[in-house]
Amino acid sequence: xxxxxxxxxxxxxxxxxxxxxxxxxxxxxxxxxxxxxxxxxxxxxxxxxxxxxxxxxxxxxxxxxxxxxxxxxxxxxxxxxxxxxxxxxxxxxxxxxxxxxxxxxxxxxxxxxxxxxxxxxxxxxxxxxxxxxxxxxxxxxxxxxxxxxxxxxxxxxxxxxxxxxxxxxxxxxxxxxxxxxxxxxxxxxxxxxxxxxxxxxxxxxxxxxxxxxxxxxxxxxxxxxxxxxxxxxxxxxxxxxxxxxxxxxxxx
Amino acid sequence: xxxxxxxxxxxxxxxxxxxxxxxxxxxxxxxxxxxxxxxxxxxxxxxxxxxxxxxxxxxxxxxxxxxxxxxxxxxxxxxxxxxxxxxxxxxxxxxxxxxxxxxxxxxxxxxxxxxxxxxxxxxxxxxxxxxxxxxxxxxxxxxxxxxxxxxxxxxxxxxxxxxxxxxxxxxxxxxxxxxxxxxxxxxxxxxxxxxxxxxxxxxxxxxxxxxxxxxxxxxxxxxxxxxxxxxxxxxxxxxxxxxxxxxxxxxxxxxxxxxxxxxxxxxxxxxxx
Ligand SMILES: Nc1ncnc2c1ncn2[C@@H]1O[C@H](COP(=O)(O)OP(=O)(O)OP(=O)(O)O)[C@@H](O)[C@H]1O
Ligand SMILES: [Mg+2]
Numbered sequence: 001x002x003x004x005x006x007x008x009x010x011x012x013x014x015x016x017x018x019x020x021x022x023x024x025x026x027x028x029x030x031x032x033x034x035x036x037x038x039x040x041x042x043x044x045x046x047x048x049x050x051x052x053x054x055x056x057x058x059x060x061x062x063x064x065x066x067x068x069x070x071x072x073x074x075x076x077x078x079x080x081x082x083x084x085x086x087x088x089x090x091x092x093x094x095x096x097x098x099x100x101x102x103x104x105x106x107x108x109x110x111x112x113x114x115x116x117x118x119x120x121x122x123x124x125x126x127x128x129x130x131x132x133x134x135x136x137x138x139x140x141x142x143x144x145x146x147x148x149x150x151x152x153x154x155x156x157x158x159x160x161x162x163x164x165x166x167x168x169x170x171x172x173x174x175x176x177x178x179x180x181x182x183x184x185x186x187x188x189x190x191x192x193x194x195x196x197x198x199x200x201x202x203x204x205x206x207x208x209x210x211x212x213x214x215x216x217x218x219x220x221x222x223x224x225x226x227x228x229x230x231x232x233x234x235x236x237x238x239x240x241x242x243x244x245x246x247x248x249x250x251x252x
Numbered sequence: 253x254x255x256x257x258x259x260x261x262x263x264x265x266x267x268x269x270x271x272x273x274x275x276x277x278x279x280x281x282x283x284x285x286x287x288x289x290x291x292x293x294x295x296x297x298x299x300x301x302x303x304x305x306x307x308x309x310x311x312x313x314x315x316x317x318x319x320x321x322x323x324x325x326x327x328x329x330x331x332x333x334x335x336x337x338x339x340x341x342x343x344x345x346x347x348x349x350x351x352x353x354x355x356x357x358x359x360x361x362x363x364x365x366x367x368x369x370x371x372x373x374x375x376x377x378x379x380x381x382x383x384x385x386x387x388x389x390x391x392x393x394x395x396x397x398x399x400x401x402x403x404x405x406x407x408x409x410x411x412x413x414x415x416x417x418x419x420x421x422x423x424x425x426x427x428x429x430x431x432x433x434x435x436x437x438x439x440x441x442x443x444x445x446x447x448x449x450x451x452x453x454x455x456x457x458x459x460x461x462x463x464x465x466x467x468x469x470x471x472x473x474x475x476x477x478x479x480x481x482x483x484x485x486x487x488x489x490x491x492x493x494x495x496x497x498x499x500x501x502x503x504x505x506x507x508x509x510x511x512x513x514x515x516x517x518x519x520x521x522x523x524x525x
Contacts, residue, residue, distance in 0.1 A: 077425070
């Protein structure tokens with residue numbers, strides 16, 4: 001397991017239509033412990049996706065550093081798994097082959113990567129869908145595959161950008177519970193971006209509030225695990241934490 | 253990329269074969285109607301056979317050419333040329349289209365050339381092809397290749413460009429290198445457009461073939477039509493035209509449609525026809 005740290009990270013885009021530079025991320029520093037679950041919240045346009053894309057290596061950064069175990073990261077790599085809001089499953093691959101894609105890239109033989117994929121699909125209750133194509137699945141199922149595909153590659157860091165935003169409320173709760181359960185088993189480092197304050201508190205050890213490209217504040221969440229919605233909706237500490245985070249986001 | 257989220261219909265096998273029978277009937281009915289009109293009109297107006305043949309005369313011409321084997325010689329020669337030219341065209345056009353799709357520099361450099369040559373693709377090359385390859389096989393295959401190449405390359409380029417960028421990112425963050433990106437993402441992702449390109453290109457090629465065979469050879473369907481004209485054999489001409497049309501339909505139904513069913517339709521990347 002590796003420590004992820006952002007040091008004075010900044011990103012300035014050039015907007016060719018406006019002919020102007022836009023600074024999306026001013027100065028963000030953050031140290032993430034191995035196995036920590038961090039939620040990032042903040043108003044629309046505060047730079048959440050930009051930060052995540054820089055950590056994933058999809059876009060270059062303009063200033064500062066992103067270090068994984070002290071080494072700077074440039075470009076995408078399998079030690080940083082990504083779960084996309086739009087699922088980004090390969091339509092031409094079955095669920096099984098989508099999940100086995102990471103292992104395949106590592107050169108794991110077919111039989112072994114099928115075994116791995118089946119194991120992870122079972123973890124997400126998707127064994128019955130192994131041989132279907134993504135277009136034959138519901139949105140919630142597709143996103144489960146997206147999460148499991150990233151996990152099956154055993155990343156040190158799991159990056160998630162509003163992964164549950166496009167599924168219905170009930171499914172979202174189930175996915176959140178499943179995610180905490182799986183996270184407890186495998187303990188990857190997670191950076192989870194969301195607009196949903198209660199989702200952020202429900203999932204995380206620590207909630208980071210962003211505002212206009214800077215870290216506004218951080219709140220530790222020490223709620224016991226496993227976390228179940230049926231318990232937490234009545235939990236006073238959960239309600240208080242959520243209210244505090246909501247206040248900060250609205251003030252941001 | 254269009255993702256239609258339709259669950260596969262679990263209709264029984266029986267229903268499916270009834271459906272496909274009905275589909276075939278719907279397809280054949282207009283053609284039969286046309287033949288019926290033709291069978292009625294020719295005797296009714298006492299049409300001169302040098303202008304247009306009767307159904308019976310065409311039938312006889314068909315039987316004759318089957319019996320003496322000339323039909324198979326012509327069809328075989330034509331199919332071989334189309335098949336070879338098309339394969340060479342696809343094999344060269346797809347890699348080039350992908351190169352253009354991934355490299356803006358290559359695309360920028362080649363796009364004007366493509367604009368220029370796509371209008372010339374196919375039959376405009378017949379004269380110079382006969383100078384290069386002589387009359388016969390080489391010249392015709394070249395014309396076919398040429399007709400297929402530009403369309404397929406251009407559609408491959410479009411296909412690569414329409415692949416959502418998140419899919420490339422997903423592959424890269426799962427550890428895909430350049431080669432894996434090509435084989436696992438770009439090729440299958442561009443396949444819907446490549447198939448469209450092949451279908452359009454084959455259409456051009458088929459027309460180009462007939463034109464080229466009229467000029468540049470002594471066997472093949474185009475040649476069969478052209479020679480029949482010299483002897484006012486309209487029944488042979490019309491029979492040849494029917495063969496050309498039917499062969500095209502067969503290529504489409506037996507080759508292209510099953511290919512689409514097994515791939516891009518299964519993956520939900522196009523609407524089911
Ligand atoms: N490619 C780009 N070119 C120019 N400006 C961009 C680009 N991408 C993002 N921006 C700008 O950077 C800022 C931050 O965008 P970002 O997508 O990171 O916000 P976000 O916090 O993820 O917002 P949301 O919650 O709506 O997803 C915005 O002002 C946005 O307009
Ligand atoms: Mg965003």
